[in-house]
Amino acid sequence: MIRDDALAALPVRSALPDLTAALDSRGTAVLVAPPGTGKTTLVPLVLAGLADGGPARRVVVAEPRRIAARAAARRMAWLLGEKPGVSVGHTVRGERVVGPHTRVEVVTTGVLLQRLQRDQELAGVDVVMLDECHERHLDADTAAAFLWDVRGTLRPDLRLVAASATTDAQGWSRLLGDAPVVEAAGASYPVDVVWAPPARPVRPPHGMRVDPALLAHVASVVRRALAEHSGDVLCFLPGVGEIARVAGQLGGLADVDVLQVHGRAPAAVQDAVLSPGARRRVVLATSVAESSLTVPGVRVVVDSGLAREPRVDHARGLSGLATVRASRAAGAQRAGRAGREAPGVVFRCWDRAEDTRLPAFPAPEIKVADLTAFALQASCWGDPDATGLALLDAPPAGAMAAARDVLTAVGAVDPTGRATPRGTRLSRLGLHPRLGRALLDSPASAAETVALLSEEVPREYGDDLAGALRRARRGGDAYAARWAAEVRRLRGVAQPDAPGAAPEPLGDEAAVGRVAALAFPERIARLDGGSYLMVSGSRVEVTEGSALRGAPWIVVAVADRPVGKGHGRMRLGAAVPEEVARAAAASLLDEREEVRWAEGEVVARRVERLGAVELAVRPLAKPEPGLVRAALVDGLRREGLGLLRWTEHAQLLRQRLAFLRARLGEPWPDVSEEALLARVDDWLEPELGRARRRADLGRIDAGQALTRLLPWAGGEAARLDELAPERVAVPSGSRVRVDYTDPERPVLAVKLQELFGLRETPEVAGVPLLVHLLSPAGRPAAVTADLASFWRDGYRAVRAELRGRYPKHPWPEDPATAEPTRHTTARLRR
Template sequence: MLIAADALPDLPIRAVLTEVGDALAGAGAAVLVAPPGTGKTTLVPLALAGTGRVVVAEPRRVAARAAARRMAGLLGEQVGERVGYTVRGDRRVSAATRVEVVTTGVLVRRLQRDQELTGTTVVIIDECHERHLDTDLALAFLIEVRAALRPDLQVLATSATAESGRLSEILGDAPIIEAKAALFPVDVHWCPPPQPVAPPLGLRVDPKLLDHVATTVRRALTDGDGDVLVFLPGAREIETVASRLRGVDAEIVPLHGRQSGSIQDAALRPSPVRRVVLATAVAESSLTVPGVRAVVDAGLSRVPRMDHSRGLGALVTVPVSRAAATQRAGRAGREAPGRVYRCWSQAQHDRLPAQPEPEVAAADLTGFALDLALWGHPDGTGLALPDTPPAGAMQAAMGTLHALGATDTDGRITARGRALADAGLHPRLARALLDGAATVGARRAAEVVALLDGDRRADDLITAWRRARTDNDGAWRAEVRRLTAAITRNTSGGGSELPDDLAAGLIIGLAYPERVARAREAGGRAYLMAGGTAADLTGSSNLAGTPWLAVADADRAPGARTARIRSAAPLDEASACLAAATLRQTTTETGWIDGDVIARRLDRLGAITLSERRIERPDPTQVQAALRDGLQREGLALLTWSRTATELRERLAFAHAALGAPWPPVDDDALLSSLDDWLPLQQARRRADLAKIDTASALRRLLPWSVAGRLDDIAPERLPVPSGSKVRIDYTDPAAPVLAVKVQEAFGWKNAPRLADGRIPVLLHLLSPAGRPVAVTADLASFWANGYPQVRAELRGRYPRHPWPEDPTTAEPTRRTNRRS
C-alpha cells in the first residue's frame, strides 16, 4: 500500500480493501461492485500498489487524468511521480510510477505490443458496466494472457451496478466483492416538460426540451446551494443551454470530450464561485465534480450506431438507461446531501431500459475487428468476450478490413494492417492518414484526420479546418503532432500542390470512398454516393451546387428515403476518382434499359456513372437476354398480335382448357416463362424487331408433333352449319366457345355441335335476320321446344320475308329470304 490505511479518506471502499487483496491473491481475478462515490477508483489502486505496479484502465481520458490527479493528491505528490497517467497524446509517468491510469484504448494498444504486460502486477478495468468496445477487448485479452502467459497477473473488474454475474463468469467464476454505499441522500424531483416534446431523432434534440432544461437549472440554483451539474447529450446541446442561461448568478462551465485536457481538468477543480457545469456522459462516473449539490438530467445520451446496409456510422441520441440515470444522480450525493432534477416523469422512468446497450451490439466494429485480427482471433472465436459480436456487423467489418488491405483472405493481419493499427485510429482514418500523406503532405493529412477523429466536424469541413488552425486548440494540435509522428513511422510522406479544399476532400474520400458523392443535377442539393446511397445537403449548407463532395458524416432517419449530409468537403472528379480508386471499374452492359435494348460500356465509380459509350456489335446472346427481360417487364404487347395470331392463341387456350397436356398453356405467365421454346429472337436486335416477328407461326412451335395435326379437329376455326355456311367460332372464353348463327341457318339441327372430341358443347348465339342475338343456348333441343315458339311469335311479323316454320327441326335451313310470289 502506497499510503497508510489510516491516512485514506473515510469512504465505504475501505471496509473491503483487505477482502479485495485476498481475493486477487487467491483467485487471481475478482469483481468489485461499488456504487459511485465509494472510492473504488482511487483507493483500491493505492491499496494494491504495495504488491507491485498497478495499471488502472478508465473508459474516458478525462476520468483517467482526474483519477491520477486525485490519487497523487492523496500521496501529497504531483502527477507523474508514484501515480501517473497515459492517455492518447498525453503521458505523465516516471521511473518511480507505481500506479498508472490509462484509457482502455491505451491498454488494448499496450497489450497488442506486449502481451505479457511486463512489469505489471495488477490490472484494474474500471466501470465495466459501461460496456465500451475497448473494455470488452481488454477483458478478453487479459483473460487469455492469464491463461497462456501470465497466470500471476491479477485482474480486477469493477462495476457500479449489481449486474456482475457475467463479469464473474468470463473471469473464471471469480469472487464478487460488494462495497455498501454510505453516501449522502439524494432527493429525486420529477420534472417533465410542461408541453410535449419530440423524441430525439439522430442528433436532433427538440429545442423545447433544452429550453426546459435551462428552466430547471434556474430552479435548481434557487432551491439550494452548491454547484449544479447538468447532463446533456452533446457539445451542441451544451452550447444551446449555455446561451439560455446567460445572466444567472453562477459561472457556466462546459465539460465534454471535444475540449482540451487542460480545460476538462479545470472543470474538475474546486472553484471559489458557484458554478453550473454543463457536461456530457464524461461526468457520469469515475470522477467527482467538486462542489456539486444538484444534478439536472436531460435524460439523453449519445451512442454510436451503424447502418451496415449503407455503410453509414454515426452517433445517435437515445434515452438513458435506468442504471445510467442512477449513476448521474449519484454525482449530487458524493460530498453532501443533494438533489436530482430528472426532466422526465416517473412513469417514463419505469419504461427506460434497465442497463445501457453494449456498444458491440450496434456500433461500427471495424476497429474492433482489426484488434481481434492483430491479437490472432480474426472473428473473436475462442475469446472470452462478454457478448458475441453480431454476425452481420462482424462480416461487414471484416470485409472493410480486407478491402483496406489490413487482412488477408483468411482474416489474418497483414503488414499494412499492423501499420494501420499503429496509428491508433479507426482503420478507415488510419488508411486516409497514411495513404493521404503521400498526396497532400504529412502535416495536412494529420490536420484533417485530427478533425475527423476529434468530433470537430461541421457542415463545411474546410471552414472547420481553417478555424482549427487559427484557434488555440491545444488538444487538436497535440493530436496533429501525434499523427504526424505516426506517418513518419509508417510512410515516407510526400506532398502535392493540391489546394486545401481538395486536400481535405481527398483525405475524407480515402477514409470513406463509398461516400464520395456527385450531384444529381447541376446546382442542386441531391447527391448520389458511390456506395449507392442517395443523400441530400441540409437547406442551410453552403456546399449546395458543388459538383462533387466527399461526405465525412451522414445519417438516415428511420423511414427516410435519403440520407442527410451532415459534414462534407468539396472534390473535383479527378480527386474523387483518386480517393475512390478501389471502386472504379469499367464494365460492359447489355440490357433492357428505358424501354429498349441498350448495349454500352460504362466507366463507374461505384454506383456513379462517369461515362458511357454505345457498343455497336453487342454479344447476340446478351441481346436476346435483354429482349427476354423486356418482354418480362413490359409484357407480350411488345409483339404484334394480328387477328390470325390472336385467334390461334385462343384456339390453343381452348384446347388446353378442354384436354390439358400435351396441349400447351398460352396464358401470359406460361408464354413468358417459356419464351425460349417458341419465340424466335435470333434475328431481333431491338424493341422494333419484336413487332416484326410472325407471332402466329411462333405460337405453332409450342405444339408437340403428336397433336400439331389435330388442332383443326379439336378446335376448328369454322364450323359448317345446316345451311351450308362455314361460320367462324369465337374462342375468346376458352371454357365456352361461341358460334353465332342466324336462326334460319340452324333449322334441322337437333343438338348443338360439340368440340374437343365431343367433350365441350358449342354455345350457340342464335341471331335474328338482322344479326341481333335472340337466344343463347348450348341445349338446342330445349330451345326448339321451349324458346323458339316465343321467338317465332315475336319476329315473324317483323321479318315476314324470312321463314318461320312451326317445326324448325324438320324445316329446310336457308341463308336466303322467302321467294316472292
C-alpha cells in the same frame, strides 16, 4: 501523506476481502459496486499494495474515456498524498504521466489494446482492471476478449477484474471462466423523481439533430431546479453542441457558475468540475458523468433523456454518432448522481408513461458501430473472423463483411483476412484504419488534416475542411489546442509511405482534399444536378452558403440525413480535383461495355465509372449479343410480357394452359408472369437470341413460343384440345368459345335457346362450365353451373320476363325436351 480517513470512508472497502480471495483462488473476478463507492480508486490501490501494505503489484486500470482516466489517476494520487506520475499515473492518447516507480497506471481501453498488440504477455503487469464494463464500449469488449485469451495461453498468472456500477454480472462471470462475482454495497441517499415533460410535443431526435424546443425546455427545467432546491445541479445532455446551446440559454444566472464537461473540455474545466466550488454550480455534462466521474456538491439532476451512440447507415455508406433515447439503466445511473452525498431529486424531461417504453439497457457498440477498427484488431490478433474471441455479443456478419471490404481496400488485410505488415502498422497508429491509410499515403503535412478528421469539428468551424484547418491553425480555443497536440503526436508516430512524398505548403486546399479522399474514397462525389452523387451510389446535398456549393468534385468527410429527406447532407468536406478523385479511388475505377434496359429500350454504351459516378460514355455499335439478350430479359421483367406480340389465339392458349395447371397440375406448365419470366430460355429461344431492340420483342409471336412449354415428352400435349378445347359444341350445332379468363371456373356464354334439350352442364377436364345464358339480343339473362336445376327452377322466371320482350323467339314450357335453335319462331316454321 496517505489520506487514511478518506480511504476508510469508501464503502467498497467491505468487499475487498472477498475480492482479494477470489483473485487469489481463481485469478479472475467480477466486481459490482455502485458509483461513489471507491471502486475506481480504492480497489486499484489495494490490488497494487499501496493502500493496505499488501504485496507490491503493478496494476493497469482501463477506462473507456480519457477524461475518466485522468480523473481517476488524479484522485488516487491525491488519496496517496502524491502528485500524479509517482505511484499512480495515467496514459491516454497523446499524453503519458508515469514515473519509474508507478505501480498503478490508468489507461484508456484504446491504449490497452495497443499495448496488447505490441506485447501480448503484458510483461511486468500483474493485474488488469476493466472499469465501467456496463457501458459496453467496443474497445472494452475487445480488450476483455484479448486478456482472456492471454490468460489462457500465455499468462495464467495474470489477474483480471471486470468492474462496473451495474452490469450483466453473470454474463461477465461466464466470459471470464465462471469468475466469482463480488458485490459491494453502496452508500446512497433517496432521490425523488419529478416528471417534467415539455408542455407541447417536441420532435424526436434524428441523427445528430435535437429539437431546439426540447433544449429550451431543459434550460427552463434547470432554472426551476435552481429555484426550488439547494445544491449544485447536474444536467445530462447528449453532446457538446446541445451543452453549448443550453449554456447560452442559461446566461445571466446570478451567483451561479455554469460549467460544461465533456470529453473535449479543457483540463482546467475538468478540474473545476471535480472539486467543490465556491459558488453554486450548474454542470452541463454528457454521459461521461453517468458513472465515470463523481461531481461533488450535486443535489439535483436534470435529465434530458437523450444520449449519443454510434450508428452505421450501411445503405448510404455513412457512419457516425446518432442521438437516441437514453436507456432506463442510464436513467437510473444519472438519477443516482443526486443522492451521493445527501437526499436529492431528479427532474426527468419526459412523461412518466414514456419511461416504460425506453430500452432497458444501451445497445452494445459491437451490435451497432462501425467494426472496421475492431476487425483490424481481430486480424492482427490472428482471429480475422473473431470467432475464437470471448465476447458477450458476436459481431454482426454484415458489419464484419463491410469492415473487411474497407480493410482490403486500404491494404490492411490479405485475401484470407490476415493482417498485412501495413495492417499491423495501421493498427498501432491509434486511428481509424481509414485515417491511418490517409496518413501513410500522404505527405507529412497530412497530419494536420488527419488530426482534424479524428475528432468532431466544432460546428462554428464551418463545413469546408480547408477553412476549418485554417481556423484550427489560428488557435484560441480548446479544440485548436487539442488539435495541435494531436498533430504533434501523429507526426511522431508515422512517417508517410507515399514514395517521394514531400512537404507541401500549409493550407494547400488540394492537399487537404487529397487526404480526405484517401480516407473516404467511396464518399468522393461529383455534382449531378442539384445534389452530389457519391461513388458509393448515395447522394448528399450541400447547404446554401457553403463554400463548397457548386464545386465539381468534393469528398464528404462527415454527413447526416435530415428528417424527411432521402439524401444525406454534407456537414464537413473538401473540394478535390478530378485527378485526385481518380487517384484516391483508383480501386473503384472501371471501364466496361454496358448494355442495359433504360427508358423502354436497349441502351448499349462503353462507360468509364468511378464507382457509381459516370466519367465518360460512348455508344457501342456492336454490343456483345449475350449482354443484349440480358438487357432484353431485364426489359421483360421491368415492363412485363406485354412487350411481346399477344394475338387473340396466344392469349387464349395461355388462359387454357393456366386452367389446366390449376385443375391438373403437372405436367401442364405454370404460365404466370413470374414463371414465364423465370423460364425464358425454355420458351422464347431462338427468337429472343435474335432480338436486338424493343421493336424486335414486339414481333415475337407469344402464342407460337408458348407451344414449346407443352408436355410433348409424355404425350399429354396431344390432349390439349380434348381437355381444354377452344370451343364446345352445343345442341343447336354451334361451336361456342369457352372463356378461360378465370382458371378456376371457365365460362360458356351462349343464347338460351341454343341449349334447349340439354340436360347436363357441359364440362372441360371434368369441371362444369359456368354457363352464362343470354337473351336473343345477347344480353345476360341468367348464370348457372347446374343446367338441369335451372330448367327445373329458374327457367320459368326468365321465360316470364323475356317472352313478351322477344315474342319472335321460342319459349317452350319444357325446355329440357324442346328443340334447340339459333333462329326465330317464324324462321322455324319455314
